Structures are given as C-alpha cells and as structure tokens.
Amino acid sequence: MESSLLFSTILFLYTIILSISSINCTENNNNNNNNLVTDQTALFVFGDSLFDVGNNNYINTTTRSNFFPYGQTFFKFPTGRVSDGRLITDFIAEKAWLPLIPPNLQPGNSNSQLTYGVNFASAGAGALVETFPGMVIDLGTQLNSFKNVERSLRSALGDAEAKKIFSRAVYMFSIGSNDLFFPLVANSSLFQSNTKERFVDFVIGNTTSVLEEVYKMGGRKFGFLNMGAYECAPPSLILDPTNIGSCSKPVAELINLHNKKFPDALNRLQRRLSGFRYALHDYHTSLLDRINNPSKYGFKVGQMGCCGSGPFRGINTCGGRMGLSYELCENVNDYLFFDSSHLTEKAHQQIAELVWSGPPNVTGPYNLKALFELN
Numbered sequence: 001m002e003s004s005l006l007f008s009t010i011l012f013l014y015t016i017i018l019s020i021s022s023i024n025c026t027e028n029n030n031n032n033n034n035n036l037v038t039d040q041t042a043l044f045v046f047g048d049s050l051f052d053v054g055n056n057n058y059i060n061t062t063t064r065s066n067f068f069p070y071g072q073t074f075f076k077f078p079t080g081r082v083s084d085g086r087l088i089t090d091f092i093a094e095k096a097w098l099p100l101i102p103p104n105l106q107p108g109n110s111n112s113q114l115t116y117g118v119n120f121a122s123a124g125a126g127a128l129v130e131t132f133p134g135m136v137i138d139l140g141t142q143l144n145s146f147k148n149v150e151r152s153l154r155s156a157l158g159d160a161e162a163k164k165i166f167s168r169a170v171y172m173f174s175i176g177s178n179d180l181f182f183p184l185v186a187n188s189s190l191f192q193s194n195t196k197e198r199f200v201d202f203v204i205g206n207t208t209s210v211l212e213e214v215y216k217m218g219g220r221k222f223g224f225l226n227m228g229a230y231e232c233a234p235p236s237l238i239l240d241p242t243n244i245g246s247c248s249k250p251v252a253e254l255i256n257l258h259n260k261k262f263p264d265a266l267n268r269l270q271r272r273l274s275g276f277r278y279a280l281h282d283y284h285t286s287l288l289d290r291i292n293n294p295s296k297y298g299f300k301v302g303q304m305g306c307c308g309s310g311p312f313r314g315i316n317t318c319g320g321r322m323g324l325s326y327e328l329c330e331n332v333n334d335y336l337f338f339d340s341s342h343l344t345e346k347a348h349q350q351i352a353e354l355v356w357s358g359p360p361n362v363t364g365p366y367n368l369k370a371l372f373e374l375n
Contacts, residue, residue, distance in 0.1 A: 041372050042117040042165055043093055043101050046142050046210070047174035049123035049342060050225070051089050054080025056123045058105035061135045063124040067319045069307060069328055070338075073345050082123055084306070084338045085345030088225075089119065089172060091352035096170075096372050104145050111156040115165055120145050126179035127206035130190050139175050143210045150217055166218035170371050173211075173224050176262075179203045180227065180254040184239070200257045204265050215273050221371040222278040223355065226262060227255040229288035234305050234314030234340045244311055259284055279371055281355045281363040290336050290347065297350060299336045306335040306344065316340040 045051050049063075057066045057080040064080065071078040074085035080103070081087055093101050101117045102109055109118065122137035129138045137145075154162040180203070183191035191199050211222065230236060231252035239248045263280060270276050294302030305313035306329035317324040318339040329335055338344045343351070356368045366374075 040098060040116060041096060042115060042169040043089070043096060043098055043172065044117050044146065044169055044219075045089050045101055045119040045121055045172045046139060046146075047121040047172070048125045048178055049082040049121075050174040050177075051087060051119065051121035051172065052080065052082065052103075052123040052125075053087065053089070053101065053119045053121070054103040055105045055119070055121060055137060056080060057103070058107075059122075059137065061124070062322075063132070063135055065123065065319070069319060073332060082339065082342040083345055083348060084332050086348060088174075088348045088352045088355060089121075091349050092172070092223075092356060092368055093117075095352070095356050095369070104142075104149070111153060114149055114153055115157075117169065118146075118149055121174070124178055125175065126182065127175050127203050127210075128179050128190065130188060131179045131182045136178075139206065139210055143213055146214070147217070163218055167220055168375065169219065170221045170223055170368065171214055171219050172368075173207070173222065175207055176203050176258055177227055177230055177255075180258060181230065181251065184248075184250060196254060197257060200254065200261060203258065204261055207262075208265050208269060211269060212273070215269075215276060220275045220277060221374060222276070223368050223371065224262075224266070224278060224280045225283035225351075225355070226259045226280060228283045229255070229285075229291060230341065231255055232288060232291050232303070234303065234308070234312040234337060235316070236314075237303065237312050238310060238314040255284065277366055277371060277374065279355065279363050279366045279368050281351075281358065282361075283351065286351060286354055286362070287343075290350075294336055297336075298333075298346070300334040301329075302336045304335070305337040305340045306332050307338060308340045312340075313337075314340050 056064045065082045066078045066080045068078060069084065071081060072084050090100055098116050101119045102113060104118050104120045120142035124132045124136040125138050127139045129140065150166065153165065182188060190202065232247040236248035236251050237245055266278055266280060270278065290297050290299065291302045294300060303312055307313065307318035307326060309315045309317045309324065309326050313327060316339055317326040320326060332338065332344055333346050335344055336347050354362050358367050
C-alpha cells in the first residue's frame with residue numbers, strides 16, 4: 001500500500017515537471033526570434049580575394065586557396081582565405097567586437113549568426129560579369145545573395161527589427177582590381193571596344209549601382225579601399241619580359257584612372273543619398289609605401305612573394321596550384337606578400353589598423369571606427 005502511494009506521488013510530481021517543461025519549451029520557442037536580436041552593429045562584406053573568407057570553397061572553380069600553405073599562421077589549416085592567416089575584414093570584425101564573419105555559402109549558417117553579418121566576397125570576382133566568367137561570384141550575384149539574407153532575417157525577425165540591423169550595419173567592399181587586370185591577361189571585348197576611361201567608368205558604374213541597391217535596402221554606412229598598388233606587385237613585375245622588375249605602366253594607368261574617378265563617384269552618392277556615409281582608405285599609398293620601404297613596417301621583403309615560383313615568386317603556383325612546383329619562404333613575417341598577389345596576415349593587420357582608425361588623409365571622410373559608432 002505504502003509503495004503504491006509512493007509510486008503514485010512520484011508519478012504525479014513527474015507529470016507536473018513534464019507539464020512545466022513543456023510550457024517553458026513553448027515559451028522558449030516563442031522567444032527564439034527575440035533571441036536573434038542583437039545590439040551589435042553587423043558587418044556585411046562584398047568583394048574579391050582581398051576579403052574572401054571561403055566562399056570559393058563551395059563553387060566549381062580553380063580559384064580556390066583551400067590547401068596548404070594557405071592558413072598556416074593563425075588557423076593552422078586552410079580556410080579558403082588567400083593568405084597565411086587572417087584578412088583585413090577579420091581584424092575589423094575583431095575591433096568591432098564581432099565574431100569572425102562567415103562565408104555566405106558555408107553550410108549551416110543560422111539566422112542568429114547572420115544578425116552579426118555575413119561575407120559574400122569571392123576570389124577573382126569583379127564588378128563586371130565579364131571578369132573571369134563562370135569561375136567566380138561576381139558583384140551582382142553577391143548582391144542577390146545579400147537580398148536572400150535580407151528576406152531570411154525579415155521573415156525571422158519581422159520588418160522592424162530587420163530594418164534596425166540593416167540600417168545600423170557597416171558594408172565593406174573591395175572590388176574592381178580583377179576587372180582592371182583581367183583584360184591584360186585575357187581577351188575582353190568590353191575593354192577592346194572602349195577607351196580606358198570608358199572601361200573604368202563601366203567598372204565604377206556597376207559598383208555604384210550595387211551600392212544604391214544596398215542603400216535602398218537600408219544600408220547607410222559603407223567602407224572601401226581604393227585600388228592597391230598592384231602595378232608593383234610581383235605578377236606585374238614580370239608582365240613585360242623585356243623589363244623584368246619594373247612596375248607595369250599599363251596596370252598603373254588603369255589603377256590611377258580608377259583611383260581618380262572612384263572618390264568622385266562616392267561624393268556624388270553622398271550628395272544625392274540622404275544619410276549615405278562612407279570610409280575610403282587610400283590603400284594604394286599604404287601598399288606602395290610598404291613595397292618600397294618594407295623595413296619601415298617590420299618587413300624584410302617588399303617585392304617578392306613568400307610562396308610561388310619564378311622571378312619575384314610572381315607566378316601563382318603557391319601550394320602546387322595548377323600542379324606546378326613552388327617555393328615557400330622560411331619566415332612569413334619577413335614578407336609583405338604571401339603569394340604573388342595577396343598579403344600576409346601581418347600586412348593585413350597593419351592595413352586594418354589604418355582602415356579602422358586612420359586619420360582623414362589616410363581613411364576618410366570617416367574611418368571604420370567612427371562608422372561603427374554611428375547609430
């Protein structure tokens with residue numbers, strides 16, 4: 001009798017516990033959307049190999065870097081980043097108290113992760129669909145992916161909360177260098193049928209069209225790097241076999257055109273679009289000074305890649321790309337360039353510092369820190 005009463009009491013208590021748990025679970029499910037809301041300013045990233053954190057791992061392309069020695073310094077394994085370690089945007093996320101921003105195509109990205117931002121960049125990508133067609137995720141396609149993320153967050157959070165995330169977010173772009181370099185190594189009907197000035201206008205026009213679309217979706221704060229001094233990067237030093245070691249004048253001409261016109265385009269957007277604010281880092285100057293004066297910044301080598309082959313290791317065979325042999329330096333921290341065209345983690349950290357808190361003559365009219373602090 002006593003044992004029967006004890007059993008009934010235990011069963012009764014257990015039933016109550018289950019009922020309470022069920023109620024709590026229901027409440028938790030109802031509050032899931034509230035848990036997605038964050039007061040942090042999100043970071044959305046668009047662009048090319050300077051910012052790609054692994055999207056190309058998930059597409060059918062040869063422009064991947066998901067093999068050794070890429071990733072060897074910080075991650076200790078290849079992530080798809082075209083460097084030995086972290087990229088500029090990784091350091092920016094760290095300074096903004098954000099987690100590492102994941103690649104958009106990474107399986108399993110949850111809405112809770114997306115509230116902190118997502119990275120759409122693709123190594124080799126350009127503002128033009130004609131740049132490395134079929135091998136990359138061009139800027140227009142990156143924009144479409146962003147629209148999918150926006151729809152997903154609006155569905156999960158509701159319009160008001162989603163609008164808050166997108167209006168407070170910072171949007172970083174690195175795009176255009178592949179558009180300028182591609183016609184010099186492959187046939188481009190668009191380049192051949194236009195003047196160089198007109199061609200650069202197409203590149204900038206496609207870029208600003210995407211910026212306007214992001215603005216329409218709520219974006220107000222944007223970060224950019226102008227074209228780096230790639231006319232003096234290792235591949236450019238060997239473009240002219242009769243003048244090995246000299247910066248490429250054809251590349252320089254296109255880069256200078258872009259860097260002259262792009263600030264004017266941003267100024268026009270700022271005048272026309274209410275609340276449009278931006279940071280533009282003079283990447284050309286910061287990179288060129290490190291190429292020419294490496295010891296000033298703690299490097300021993302400024303014009304040669306740590307990994308690659310040929311003169312200046314300017315042929316991108318790093319990691320046995322294309323099945324070819326390659327050389328690898330002993331100390332990556334001595335080098336500005338990791339492979340033929342992409343910087344080391346050490347260099348990325350230095351550039352990120354300038355983007356984050358550089359004075360107006362280096363990064364302006366705002367720097368990234370100021371944009372993240374704006375509400």
